[in-house]
Amino acid sequence: MDDFEIALRIVAGIALILANGFFVAIEFALTRARQYSKGQFLTEGSRGLERAWEMTQDLELYLTTCQVGITASSIAVGIVAEPALAALFEPFFRNTLLASIGSGGILAFLIINLVHLTHGEQTPTYLGVERSRFVARYGAIPLYWFHYLLSPVIALGDGIAKLTLELFGIEMTGAWLEEREEIESRADLRAELNSILVRGGLTDERREEVLNALDVGEQPVREVMVPRETINALRTTDSSEVNLDRIAAHPHTRYPLVGETLIHFRGIV
Known part of the structure; x- marks a missing residue:
């Protein structure tokens, strides 16, 4: 494998990991979309957000699309990039005992999987959850057209998945569309x-x-009550100047307004 092919394979591998991350991020963003009301989700009038909201009506199809993209890119990364990395590291182990056990291939396998896990799975997962509207705004339209191009394959996969669930008595009800009406606790x-x-x-x-x-x-109640002698009350029997001085000396957000004594309660200032 020459240097040009190695470089080309590594660049392609990076692109495939980024593609994997895209599908992971938009998958989580779409599943979180219905946690917003329609008005909250579409506040900015973005075409991408409008498309994302429409896509949640057929969410299972677009989740299948994401899974197709994730699976295809994950497999392709191993096929394309791993041999290139193995060829890149192999000279370092040449004429050593480690060469006999394929150390270059093992190291390439570990690096590919580590990068794929962190930047192809975990990072986009966090992004899709924490910035779901941002991801949906820019990712919904590309996913829509990807689904459009692969719709026959997507429909087949979706049908097989639903049929499998039906064999176990599980029916798809579109639970992600249900809005919670009651707060139970x-x-x-x-x-x-x-x-x-x-x-x-x-x-x-x-x-x-x-x-x-x-x-x-x-x-x-005893934790919020105070002794009578420590109450800073304003009195109708005192002049405005006296009451203002009392407020300046004892700043609070509210003061009880009383008459001559505390039992003659008049209101709250």
Whole structure:
């Protein structure tokens, strides 16, 4: 194998790993799309996002498309790039004991699999989960046309997969299209509220303040009560200047407004 062929195979291998990463990222991005409402997902009016939302109506077909792309690129990486790397490393082990056990091929196998795992699988998985709208915006249209070109193969694979599930009594119901209508627990409520607050751009501190309101019912009253003598109350019997001085000396967000004594409660300032 000459130098030109080795270089060509390595470049092709890198391209195949990137292709594998593309299919992995868009697969996870599409499966996460329905966690948004349609209005939230399409806020920017992107054609790519609109196409991605339409594709979730037939999500199983596009997941099959992703799997075809992932499988094909993964197999091709081994066929194309591994022999080139083995040929590249083989001279380093020539005339040594390691040459007899094919050390160049073993090293090439390990490197190909490591790069494929980290940059062809894990990295795009995290990207698809964490930046699902970004990936969908730029990846949906290429995936759509890839599916269009391979639609006969995709339809065959999809049919075989569904038939296999039916043999075990499992029916495809499009569960990814179902929108959750009820919040069943406090944990569900906290998770949903936190998601809304994050999308609203609230700071971590402010978001924590809002979420803490969910725990008020579990906090003993004695933990939030203060002794009467430490209450900084504003009094209707005092002048405005006195009350303003009290506010300046004891800054709070709210003050009880009372009459002559604390039992004569008038309201909250």
